[in-house]
Amino acid sequence: MLIMAAQEEFVKLLTAHRSMLYAMAYSICRKHDDAETIVQDASITMWEKFSEFEPGTSFGKWSRAFLYRTAMNHVRAVRRLPLACDPDVMESLSAGYESMSGVFRDDRLIDTLNTCIDELPATDKGVLHLRFQQEKDCASLAGVLKKSVHAVEVILYRIRKRLELCIRTKLQTQDSST
Template identity: 25%
Template sequence: MSETEPDGLGRGDPRLDRFIQCLTESQTSLNAYLVAALGNYNDAGDVLQRTNLVLWRKAREFDPDYDFMPWAVAIARLEVLAFYRDRSRDKHVFSEELAVKMLDTTTNLFPDISPRQEALRSCISELPKTSQHLIKLRYEDGATLLQISEQINRTENAVKFALVRIRKALAKCIRSRIKLQG
């Protein structure tokens, strides 16, 4: 992966152009979310940079047919939790449990994001247990495809395609739920 282009996306790729547009347009909202979550502009700026780096590294996973912000906020949320974990030695920093409660409250400040997150949670709960387990390994635990394949004794490609199918099913479920609400 070069420093200027995300892995799997090259210059002239319309997905890269759309990703850059979404990333750029999201900066103000992401920063507002992080300031609300962290209560400190300097910390929010640091976590925003870490979030942008993760988003850039995961750019090839971005699907231009779906909303960018819920994905970006989910990554920002994980970066906030990592920030609190890293700083947990300082007794003047919130506990991770309190941080999670604050993040849950902060998410409600973004009404256009919250219904999607609620729909996602509901849709995930309807998945078969094996699919839920794959989602947990990949997106909560941050395991690589190789790590998951070794853990569940399947090929990397099988894991990759299973996750693609799961994401498509979740996207369809979320769209359906949002349409019903709306």
């Protein structure tokens, strides 16, 4: 039962920090697949070492240390990945992520974004799916949608603006009701 509680706590903490870890990994390697691999490898190591984590301390800081070491090992092993920046800059980035950690953990913002996406028309949701889940660039989207690249850029811009307005409105409504 104790193992189950530790596993649940780990999953909860990792889920809350995953976006930040992915952003950090991507800022190091600049490739989505490699960033995902780095996050997965770091997550495995973190789970193996989770018994060493001290409750009440910063999981974000603890997890970033694992991610940083995993990313550096990945970059050294692969050698084809250019370092986006030197180790000193990475330390600075890590400190920046620490100061922004509240942004990444704000479940309310993520929930609001998901609600707003759910409210989009099906065609807009399809475009977002192609762009972000299938990682298609604007040129690829243009081919799929049979539109010009510029038209796709305009579509994405309008979706982004719609989402921004929806999120702002919902957050303001939530803030005024509390």
